[in-house]
Amino acid sequence: MSDQELPKTYDPAQSEQKWYSLWLSRRYFHADEKSAIDHFSIVIPPPNVTGSLHIGHALNSTLQDILTRWMRMSGRNTLWLPGTDHAGIATQNVVERQLAKDHIDRHALGREKFIEKVWEWKKDYGGRIIAQLKRLGASCDWDRERFTMDEGLSRAVREVFVTLYEEGLIYRGERLINWCPRCHTALSDIEVEHEDEQGKLYHIGYPLSHDPSIRLVVATTRPETMLGDTAVAVHPLDPRYKDLIGKTVNLPLTSRTIPIIGDSILVDLEFGTGAVKVTPAHDFNDYEAGLRQKPELPRIKMLDEKGEVRNDIPDVLPDVMKLIHGKPAKKARGIVAELLHEQGYLIKTEEHAHSIGKCYRCKAVVEPYLSPQWFVKTGPLAKPAIKAVEDGKVRFVPKGWENTYFDWMRNIKDWCISRQIWWGHRIPAWYCDDCGEITVSRTDATACGKCKSKNIHQETDVLDTWFSSALWPFSTLGWPTKTPELARYYPTSVLVTSFDIIFFWVARMIMMGLHFMKEVPFKDVYIHALVRDAEGQKMSKSKGNVIDPLVMIDQYGTDAFRFTLAAFAAQGRDIKLSPERIEGYRNFANKLWNASRFVLMNIEKDFIPAKMVTQDASLADQWILSRLHSIMQEVRSALAEYRFNDVASGLYQFIWHEYCDWYLELSKTALNLDRNSTARQATQTTLVTVLETVLRLLHPIMPFITEELWQMIPESVRTKKAESIMVAAYPVPDQTQINRRIENEMQTVMELIMAIRNIRGEMNIAPSMQITAIVKVEQKELGEHLQKAEDYIKTLARIKDLRIGDRETKPKTAATAVIKGAEVYVPLEGILDLAQERDRLIKEIAKTSKDIDVFTRKLSNRDFIDKAPKAVVEKDTAKLDDLRTKHKKLEQNLEMLE
């Protein structure tokens, strides 16, 4: 390629497309299950098929890709297994809505036809998020892409279900569960989101049966459910009411007489009136209280599966029934309250804040609903899962999340796994119409397991989506078949996810993994931040604050976007993302691009790296190499500890502020030397070597631009002549290259240059003007060092005449700066503005005095001298000396000026 062809700005679009398809065609993403090399494996948290890539996926996938690419470059047998989740309720809702546009109702369509429609939908749109992951540069092994409803995973689901049933860990029973009246299905406890709402507390007087003139006043937020009341509870020790226990009240609006019971658990003496209406079919506490009674309280359902008032509630007066049947719960509340008011039973209402449950999929208000459901008995599964984390077999990063996990797991309730929807894994249970037996089977049953009757029908419920996700780490690898993949890649190395699904997913994977594989599903769980918008709101479409990753990618390029995500992935923090930030990193990509342009322009096309000998390598060369190897070390340890932000900022800092700002400028002096000069060759070699190494270090975060640039670097420089950067080796630091002495020497040179630049800047000396500088050193040795760096100083500080020595003196009119071990004078005859120089010096002196104060105070403290570590005292003493010297010299210079 020709240098002239390289444009001044990096164009992400063409490069991304080109390299991704090349990587795919060369099968770099493919993991070889036969390879015996140490493995590294990750399973992707499967996004919903209905999903389109949002910023959370982008962060999650970027971090996984960084780890995957890093490990692959480090020579591990690396698998990142992708796939999607069938997302039962969510997908069913999406397809239902789609059908509704054509005025088709799923019930009219029928179950089988509807499921066909969902599969069709999946075929058309399900691949969308996969395509988007590819745009992000995800290096997943696409050959192994799985779907939670595909054949293999369905087999795993059935195997797990039947086994747990046989072990008595799955059971069926009628229970009070959370019911979404909109989705028409049961939900598990964690699928209910609680929100505070301002409601009313209604005080209702229930007349005592034996003396209706006396009323027992109950307080409730849901008066409509009184139609299902089967008791009133009071505290057994409550002096106001305890004598009423065993008596009855007449339930208003009905012909029902219900008992007054004592229940110390249900009733809080302090709250409301101290008397509670008990509706066992519509409230979890009341349900439990009903079970505690001997005999159990009857459970009267007053709402149907749509959340509307039934028309067959026993005992309700016909007039009342006529008014409210078929009304949604909230409307019924108003009607009942009005009726109670009219008839004089409503004592008062007061404002009352309470939390209501909403469906996490559709946000409809969830009703407690009595119905037959399937459950997983979680206790026995949770126990080993708790232990695995306690024993460190699974490690949460950051560790704090372990508490969240423990809290939930130690109080875990049985998991309601049946859903009354159509899209999902249908429960493999068959009911016998003759003898009522339930047959649970790995294969489709054709006859009753007990009476052999062929008169059986399958359960219509499907399983909770999270049931199949819980098996993901092993079901995707072929389980229950003992595949080579399973043996090779399970347990996986790390799970990367966000905290909102620790309960839904992480905990359940650990339980299922331990139970069926006898081994944890992953060793590390890296919990990353949640992405929010610039105002800190959780992004949601309804708020209109969604940052679309694909728009960002189009606008700034995938690499800039990925770098932004990595830079903001600090542990335990929410990420607030704004486009300006991405723009900043787009500029960084461009900086890298132009630095590479510079390097490539300054080496010959057939460049052969020089064999570096120390005497050929300049101070700058040695310095940048030392810095490079330090950075390598930092980057590697940051990656190993999931400190992605440190990886990003470390590389940013090094590339921009050390390599570009300093080394590239310093290299110019050597590049101007004669073609055959060994010094020039050494610098060329250093330039290109550092660039090549940095590209490899950066590749996991910025895969595209690094590949584009790496391919332009002469083959002779690229390690092992790999054909792509993504299969080149990840850089390993060489301790012998790290040189403290060189770094210190360079530091002094840089300080000198900065001091002169400061004078130039503050004195308003035109950048184009070449000036004279005189450096008076305290010791000859330092002078010699600085003399060796003479060219650097001249070029970077724009000096035409530089004098360095221990016998130099200050010219009559000059600006002064003091650095460690030397004074710098810039003679400014004719231009010197005395007032300006005075101000500059005063500012500098003030700064120095302030520092001196701090250190003097510290060092005059006896206890500090006695008790602080020696090294600290010594360091501070030396520092104070330097500061005093500097201060004195500056003052002298100020005096001379006046």
Added chain:
RNA sequence: GGGCGCUUAGCUCAGCGGGAGAGCACUGCCUUCACACGGCAGGGGCCACUGGUUCAAUCCCAGUAGCGCCCACCA
């Protein structure tokens, strides 16, 4: 009600026992032959508040205030 987290430069955030940092924004100068998606030089902070531990506290401990999140059956 229980738990967790946060409060550092105008903004977004690192740092977490020994002289307060970054990016963006801001000010001045500069179209210097890698880059104006740029360069150089600057300005800007009682590190929320109050106590305590320590020779030393932005950092550790306790409390206060504000903000955020999670869990929970407050009728």
